Amino acid sequence: MTNQLPQTASVQTSEALDRDRDEGHVIECDGTEARISALAGMGEDAENYWAVGQLISIQVGKNRVVGLLYKVENGEIGWDQPEKRRVTLFVELSGEVRQDERRGAIFSGGISQYPHVGAVAHRIRKHDLITIYKSSDPSAVTVGSLSQAPDIPAVVSVDALLSRHFSVVGTTGTGKSTAVTLILHLIAKHKLNQRILILDPHNEYTSAFGAKANTITADTLDLPFWLLNLEEFQQVIFRGREGSDEEVDALREFIPKAKIVYKHGAQGVRRKSSASSAFTADTPVPYRLADLLKLIEEEIGSLDGALRRLTLRRLKARIEAAINDPRFGFLFGSHNATDRIEDVLGNIYRVPIGGKPITVFQMSGIPSEVVNSVASVLCRMAFDIALASNSKVKTLVVCEEAHRYIPADTQTGFAPTRAAIARIAKEGRKYGVSLAIITQRPNELDPTILSQCNTIFSLRLGNDADQDVMRKAIANGSRSTLAFLSSLADRE
Ligand SMILES: Nc1ncnc2c1ncn2[C@@H]1O[C@H](COP(=O)(O)OP(=O)(O)OP(=O)(O)O)[C@@H](O)[C@H]1O
Ligand SMILES: [Mg+2]
Numbered sequence: 001m002t003n004q005l006p007q008t009a010s011v012q013t014s015e016a017l018d019r020d021r022d023e024g025h026v027i028e029c030d031g032t033e034a035r036i037s038a039l040a041g042m043g044e045d046a047e048n049y050w051a052v053g054q055l056i057s058i059q060v061g062k063n064r065v066v067g068l069l070y071k072v073e074n075g076e077i078g079w080d081q082p083e084k085r086r087v088t089l090f091v092e093l094s095g096e097v098r099q100d101e102r103r104g105a106i107f108s109g110g111i112s113q114y115p116h117v118g119a120v121a122h123r124i125r126k127h128d129l130i131t132i133y134k135s136s137d138p139s140a141v142t143v144g145s146l147s148q149a150p151d152i153p154a155v156v157s158v159d160a161l162l163s164r165h166f167s168v169v170g171t172t173g174t175g176k177s178t179a180v181t182l183i184l185h186l187i188a189k190h191k192l193n194q195r196i197l198i199l200d201p202h203n204e205y206t207s208a209f210g211a212k213a214n215t216i217t218a219d220t221l222d223l224p225f226w227l228l229n230l231e232e233f234q235q236v237i238f239r240g241r242e243g244s245d246e247e248v249d250a251l252r253e254f255i256p257k258a259k260i261v262y263k264h265g266a267q268g269v270r271r272k273s274s275a276s277s278a279f280t281a282d283t284p285v286p287y288r289l290a291d292l293l294k295l296i297e298e299e300i301g302s303l304d305g306a307l308r309r310l311t312l313r314r315l316k317a318r319i320e321a322a323i324n325d326p327r328f329g330f331l332f333g334s335h336n337a338t339d340r341i342e343d344v345l346g347n348i349y350r351v352p353i354g355g356k357p358i359t360v361f362q363m364s365g366i367p368s369e370v371v372n373s374v375a376s377v378l379c380r381m382a383f384d385i386a387l388a389s390n391s392k393v394k395t396l397v398v399c400e401e402a403h404r405y406i407p408a409d410t411q412t413g414f415a416p417t418r419a420a421i422a423r424i425a426k427e428g429r430k431y432g433v434s435l436a437i438i439t440q441r442p443n444e445l446d447p448t449i450l451s452q453c454n455t456i457f458s459l460r461l462g463n464d465a466d467q468d469v470m471r472k473a474i475a476n477g478s479r480s481t482l483a484f485l486s487s488l489a490d491r492e
Helices: 014-018 126-133 158-163 176-190 206-212 230-237 245-264 266-271 289-301 306-324 326-332 341-349 368-388 415-431 464-473 479-487
Strands: 024-029 033-039 055-060 063-074 086-100 104-109 120-123 140-145 153-157 165-169 194-200 213-216 358-362 394-399 434-439 453-458
Touching (some): 033 055, 033 063, 033 120, 055 126, 086 126, 104 126, 140 176, 153 158, 158 176, 165 176, 165 415, 176 394, 176 434, 206 358, 230 245, 230 306, 230 368, 289 306, 341 358, 358 368, 368 415, 415 434, 453 464, 464 479
Parallel strands (some): 194 394, 213 358
Antiparallel strands (some): 024 033, 033 086, 086 104
16 A cells, blocks of 8 residues: 555564563664664563564654564674674664644654664554554545554555555465455445446356345346447457458448448438448447348349458358357347347446446356457446446446456457556546456556556565566555565465
8 A cells, every 4th residue: 555554474462562672773774774783582572572574663853763674684793692682673664653733643654854873763562553554534444454463453545445446466365356355345335326347257256245236147148239349349250359351341331331220211321321420330329230231231232243242241141140149149139129228238337226336247157259348348338437427427347357358468368358448547537437456467467557556455476577566566665565575474
């Protein structure tokens, strides 16, 4: 979390935090670090020790500068004189606690007054720890507790989470999905007008939300094919592969015509042949597949060129095959009537909310050739609906396994899905659409998306490349904190 100190792997009880403790003295300090000379603990008292991961506070005038102990080095006196075992503590400074006349103790990142040589340092006391992690934000919710002091709550601000985007990263099995479930529950509880759309590749979220969730499966999905833009439509009829240029050109030509036929009748096409530019293949207006097929058929009948005839025949056969494929029923099933479009979108985007703010889109039952197209439409529409409703319909789009749709390698992945998510990442905030990006491989995720996340929950990350990405993503993150990413416990 920005401006907050890390939770670290070092666990101490609160009693230990409150007890009188050994002191050390600052012997060196620069703008980011202090070195402290201290006597090592004597061994009998298991809690009275210096250890990597502890937070250290250094008294500077009335303030206490706080930092993270990231290295302990044996001092110059040898281990043969146990009563004088001196150690050097390396502390990365991260902020300070100061007394404010009105608000009491407050913590801020950044340091106004640096420790002087000889300043007294000790392990942080509980009241300072509470000060560091407390929040005055009314939208703050408790998501867990500090690992250094299990009785101090760890809080995050829901407003801050939703005002931009957040991500949850961590090696597989460390507890990402469980953490996301908890966070979403809290968001739904505190923001009554917030919609949540979960792209759920493993069908694991429905059970977590019970009656709050509206689940969409391959069987209940009801998405009119005409909402697909050309690229998405292509994915469907070419079964996940790229179509031939000739066939795609033909679609680009005939889909707008079919839209005109739907709107103005068959004469419309003849009259409006030049005005057809009003609609493109991407304009989200209804049309009938029967009209599309008929237009193609007519063109075939009027043609002399064998090559183009062949292209159009092939295209027509493809469209018919997709329409007749029962697995694509959710796209082509009953969608020639358009009066139900409000119902269709209302159901997915929860307008009205109807007590179920969360839509779980179970992707694993959707045919793999079209799953990308469907994810793309859903992300695109989340943005368009927020825009069209003047930000009244605010949606949080949760992308599990996000590296699959927005991979770092721009050659792979499905371009429209990437574009839809990138648009939310860049502009969503203005309209109240936010993203939750969840991945076990931050290294394989498009870095521009990660850089738009202003809150990152990081569980353990074992892989070096993944840790590097986090170092870059968290510009103001402290080096020593990030060094702990590889040694966090499960769920920490
Ligand atoms: N706070 C928790 N308390 C108890 N058990 C938990 C907690 N968090 C996670 N678990 C358990 O740990 C296991 C892994 O959790 P989870 O599925 O959330 O991990 P994940 O990071 O999403 O994994 P994957 O990368 O495979 O999706 C699950 O069996 C879950 O029940
Ligand atoms: Mg998971």
